[in-house]
Amino acid sequence: ATAQIGVTGLAVMGRNLARNFARSGCTVALHNRTEARTRDLVDAFGHEGTFVPTRSPEEFVAALQPPRCLVVMVKAGGPTDAVIEQFAQLVEVGDVIVDGGNAHFEDTRRREAALRERGVHFVGTGISGGEEGALLGPSIMPGGSAEAYRSLGPLLERIAARAPDGAPCTTHLGTDGAGHFVKMVHNGIEYADMQLIAEAYDLLRGVAGLEPAEIAEVFRRWNTGRLDSYLIEITAEVLTHTDARTGRPFVDVVADRAEQKGTGRWTVQTALDLGVPVPGIAQAVFARSQSGHARLRRAAESLPGPETAEGAPSRMAADEAERFAAQVEQCLYASKVVSYAQGWDMLRAGSEAYDWGIDLGSVAAIWRAGCIIRAAFLDRIRGAFTERPALPTLLADPQFAQELGEAQDAWRGTVAAAARHGVPAPGMSGALAYYDGLRAARLPAALTQAQRDYFGAHTYRRDDLEGTFHTQWGGDRTEDRTD
Ligand code: NBP
Numbered sequence: 001a002t003a004q005i006g007v008t009g010l011a012v013m014g015r016n017l018a019r020n021f022a023r024s025g026c027t028v029a030l031h032n033r034t035e036a037r038t039r040d041l042v043d044a045f046g047h048e049g050t051f052v053p054t055r056s057p058e059e060f061v062a063a064l065q066p067p068r069c070l071v072v073m074v075k076a077g078g079p080t081d082a083v084i085e086q087f088a089q090l091v092e093v094g095d096v097i098v099d100g101g102n103a104h105f106e107d108t109r110r111r112e113a114a115l116r117e118r119g120v121h122f123v124g125t126g127i128s129g130g131e132e133g134a135l136l137g138p139s140i141m142p143g144g145s146a147e148a149y150r151s152l153g154p155l156l157e158r159i160a161a162r163a164p165d166g167a168p169c170t171t172h173l174g175t176d177g178a179g180h181f182v183k184m185v186h187n188g189i190e191y192a193d194m195q196l197i198a199e200a201y202d203l204l205r206g207v208a209g210l211e212p213a214e215i216a217e218v219f220r221r222w223n224t225g226r227l228d229s230y231l232i233e234i235t236a237e238v239l240t241h242t243d244a245r246t247g248r249p250f251v252d253v254v255a256d257r258a259e260q261k262g263t264g265r266w267t268v269q270t271a272l273d274l275g276v277p278v279p280g281i282a283q284a285v286f287a288r289s290q291s292g293h294a295r296l297r298r299a300a301e302s303l304p305g306p307e308t309a310e311g312a313p314s315r316m317a318a319d320e321a322e323r324f325a326a327q328v329e330q331c332l333y334a335s336k337v338v339s340y341a342q343g344w345d346m347l348r349a350g351s352e353a354y355d356w357g358i359d360l361g362s363v364a365a366i367w368r369a370g371c372i373i374r375a376a377f378l379d380r381i382r383g384a385f386t387e388r389p390a391l392p393t394l395l396a397d398p399q400f401a402q403e404l405g406e407a408q409d410a411w412r413g414t415v416a417a418a419a420r421h422g423v424p425a426p427g428m429s430g431a432l433a434y435y436d437g438l439r440a441a442r443l444p445a446a447l448t449q450a451q452r453d454y455f456g457a458h459t460y461r462r463d464d465l466e467g468t469f470h471t472q473w474g475g476d477r478t479e480d481r482t483d
Helices: 012-023 035-048 057-062 078-088 105-117 130-136 146-159 178-206 212-222 230-240 263-274 279-291 294-300 318-354 360-366 377-387 398-421 426-439 445-456
Strands: 005-008 027-031 050-053 069-072 096-099 121-128 139-142 468-471 479-481
Touching: 005 012, 005 057, 012 027, 012 035, 012 050, 012 130, 012 146, 027 035, 027 057, 035 050, 057 078, 069 078, 069 146, 078 096, 078 105, 096 105, 096 146, 105 121, 105 178, 121 130, 121 146, 121 178, 139 146, 139 178, 139 360, 178 212, 178 230, 178 263, 178 279, 178 318, 178 398, 178 426, 212 230, 212 318, 263 279, 263 318, 279 294, 279 318, 279 426, 318 360, 318 377, 318 398, 318 426, 360 377, 377 398, 398 426, 445 468
Parallel strands: 005 027, 005 069, 027 050, 069 096, 096 121
Antiparallel strands: 121 139, 468 479
16 A cells, blocks of 8 residues: 555546646546546646556455545535445545535535444545646635544645745634635625626626627726636636637627526525525526526517617727726625625524534635635635634725725615616625615515514514514504514
8 A cells, every 4th residue: 555645537637637636746546437548648748647447346445554544526415425325435534535526515414424434534625726726726625524634634735826925825614614615605695706706797798899809908907906717717818819710809609598507506595504694696696597598588579678778888088998998896805704704604694503613714824725716815715714713704994894885885886887877786786785684774674574574473573662563563562572
């Protein structure tokens, strides 16, 4: 047994992860159900490091130094269960089985509990950064026991992305499902970010009348400021691209239906179960879903909007467009802060519900590089939660609060412009509503609760008295104390 780590499941993700381990100096055992993939990897990349190719699960396990660490990178769901069960029978007490696939955190909790009974450590880990990240350095989000992290952690730290300060983008997040939960929230935030960026693009096009190539320039400029991030960078790239077949802007030939694999939906479903409001993520999931509803969209095609008679938006003069773009930047930034605040609320809610003790500052730290939402901005979130771990919402951080205050005129102006021009901006307008909803001294929820008492005798509380009350709505409207 010579290998420090093993990877089973050598499709795109597993192959690149195995190469990353080997390039970092680890001896890596390889296994795949279909042996040809193992051979192909060694033929093409064997020179990159020390690989131990194996042909059977038994041979694979025998190649690993105890305590064995083996990473499963197979299709999520049934295949992952089958492979875990297969290896659970071959490993020994104290060994570590890692699932690096996109598992639901509840599945990870179930698998961890089952393996713990057999004395085997199970680590469910989120891995973000796609194919390229797996090879060059992903953000890695492991859950599981602290003991498992002691043997596995140093290996993960070798292959993880490095933040600008040199810190590896991985840390022990908490027991059982913590890692996959954090990865799920990462993806939810990613959905919200992408939706907001799409709305900013749509406004620059539909209100200012800019062409995609001009909008690419705006995004490129934004990418040198506080919005500096991978997603803004690739947005500029996509908007610059011209379709080779037609010579038209690429964004104009792609069908306008956004698909989803399900992690955004998981985030929203879980948020509903935890009772934590994440409307920014929900809006993004619903916006994708709405884009794909061809029947609804066709049926509504001829509904009147505020368009000019010519249909096409009139083009703003250059200086006016410049001012509008600056306003949209403020709106995008403020809305982004709101959606990250919601994401962190969800991290806290999950951590409390499952007793994970997730360090909220550390999550921001390990998302600074390697993952899809990597951004300079995350270092400030790390700072906010490191300074004040009990910060009730990111919006209450003095620096973010000040920026939101400064952005609010432009934010309101942009949302109003979207409404006036008939440009759908559910993410941005929802973010503003969330901000106003949180800061409101008094909400119309008082009326909602009164209605509930009227039709369902659901009772209400009063601001001026202790206890719960019910009004005799059908009778003389006297008020009874019910507790
Ligand atoms: P896939 O999700 O396409 O899975 C292919 C691998 O699963 C192959 O190695 C295949 O073996 C193996 N496999 C299957 Br399918 N059923 C199996 C079974 N019953 N027993 C043993 N092996 C089985 O690969 P991927 O795109 O590399 O993703 C791997 C994991 O990483 C997934 O959970 C995915 O959700 C997650 N992930 C993917 C990305 C990404 O960007 N692609 C990013 C982050 C996480 P075979 O070669 O014999 O068919």
